[in-house]
Amino acid sequence: MTDEEFRARLRTFLTDNHPGHRPTDRAERLAWQKAWLATLFDAGYAGPSWPCEYGGMGLSFARQVVYQDEYATARVPGPLGTGVGIAAPTLIRYGTPEQKSRFLRPMLRGDKVWAQGYSEPEAGSDLPALRTTARRQGDEYVVNGQKVWTSAADIADVLFTLVRTGTPESRQHGISYLLIDAHTPGVTVRPLRDLTGDAHFCEVFFTDVRVPVADRVGEENGGWPLVRTSLGHERAAGAMNQAALYRRVLDDLIELARERGATADPLVCQRLADFETRVRIMRYTGMRTIADILAKGEPGPASSTSRLFIVTFEQDLHEFAVDLLGAYGLLGRHDPHAVQRGRWVWGFLRTRASTIGAGTAEIQRNTIAEQVLGLPRDPGDR
């Protein structure tokens, strides 16, 4: 089968099986998403980057690029929770055969939702300082502590959690990786309201939660190196999709500017032309990254800087959009006079998180400076 035949078949499948409009009711939406993920899995179209033996498609990088392109174009729901994107590579690389056979397929099919228990109130950027403890008692760990910013914890079945099994001072040398059943007695999940008013994230409290040692991935105190595992260059396969998404967002913004007569102002046109420049560069960089991986097996430095480029873009764009609204930027999204149901105001608020979540921009810059440019680590670092 050629890449084009593969593309055509996938496109046909996605079109023929499209689940339709996203339900507004939360419970209905969850069922709708799970039904879709099951359909995808049962037809053999889930897990493009996963080895076939675990229910995936085992696609080459080139095919993964095609897959990501068609999937994004089809506008079908993505995976639930953060298991598929974050925990799966770790489990595939480091899990025991028993763990893999127990956990992977249900995760991929959407039967079980996974949520990430990493950050804590006292351990954000400095994650090795985490304090949630796991005390060994026979063939169980007893877990006590608290996690924060756990997205989808309220619908999760499994919390993949970093816990301290070493001494309080052991930092990254005393961390273990546990798969905690979210329904275990002692697990309390509380929604965390963020500044947009939404509650996508949760706090999770562990009070004497018993976890079988068999549900630890990797060695005791050997959890830290497992954290940043990835499956080949699966992230890069979707490099074009963010560019395509922001292309659409910018098109909407330009249309908004026209409708409001703002494009009569040359300064507005300057700003829009700058966004136009940057959104196109996003696409070119995606193409370059993919081409480098296909030709050399490795992405160049452009892939390490593209995230910063993108988050800066989305913050700038949404703030500019609110500014464009003028006085109408004063309205919240629930006001009947709100422009476009408040999407831009909501976006301005939401994108405050773009430079914070999944690694702050400051840490990102440190990482780029140290790992890409080879600048020396801070002398305070241990």
Next chain:
Amino acid sequence: MVNLRVEHDELRASVRRFLADRSARDWMESEAGFDPEVWRLMAEQLGLCGIAVPEEHGGAGGGPVELGIVLEELGRSLVPSPFFATVALAGQALVASCDDAARSRWLPGIADGSLTATVAVAEESGSLADVATTAMAGTVSGTKMFVIDGHTADLLLVVAGTEAGLGLFAVEGDAPGVHRTRLDTLDLTRRLGRVEFDGAPAVPVGDAAFVPGVLDRAVVALAAEQVGGAQACLDAAVAYAKARVQFGRPIGAFQVIKHKCADMLVRVEAARSAAQHAAAAEPAELPVVAALAGAYCSAAYTHAAKENLQIHGGIGYTWEHDAQLYLRRAKSSELLFGSPVAHRARLAGLVGIGAHQ
């Protein structure tokens, strides 16, 4: 496609090797402004002058992508030569003109390095668009300013107005009616001339339609050079940050210095994406990609040049240090073919921002 990549890597490596121990400073204050031996080697030994000249005219048959690779390396090193004006400006203009007579007449000399050339666009007003220089009855009259190598080039391709619109006209540098002076410039490694034409004999090149493309190609070529210069600034800043010790540690250990370098890298890589895409673009896409590459790469280079100087602290402020050479080149490049503001205004028009559907 893989073979092409290997060839490109080899081209880049050979140019880099050639330029490695050559100093911009050694020649920038000389009479000619460049080392004639370097120019000869570039043309004869490395075949760089013919890189984007068709084989039938003595070149290697490459295009804007290969030219961009050479320009990026030249931009890194700042070694002065007639290359940009001769090959990137005039050479590309002649190739694009589809004028067989003009191509046969001048491209071989460009390819073998025996002919230097340039393109004269800007008027005394500074404008690139309001062309007061005119061409009629086989002559050109008017004044061109800010012409790269304008005071020394053997051949000048002049943008002039006719009854039928703008056209490109070839004038020999030492022809009667040509009076030229060298300008004192901000950029110490690239010389500009003021050229007065008083009924100077001129040969039309190509038709009116291809003239806008001449400037677009110049902008794209400059963008490649700007990426190389920005990369050089980043490399210099990082090297210094690793070596310079203050407060008992390399200054690169301090977070602000790290962040400045990281921000430079973000812009350099984005600029590289823009310049490389522009070099490979189809002709129909050229006006848009030229505008966006011009805007972005100009700003990225100037930013990198300023930050490099800043990171070098006091020593960056000296005459002797090369940081100022990059700063001067960056700022001048930003102004040479239209500012980022002008590029963005043009881009806005081209993609319909401001126009009603």
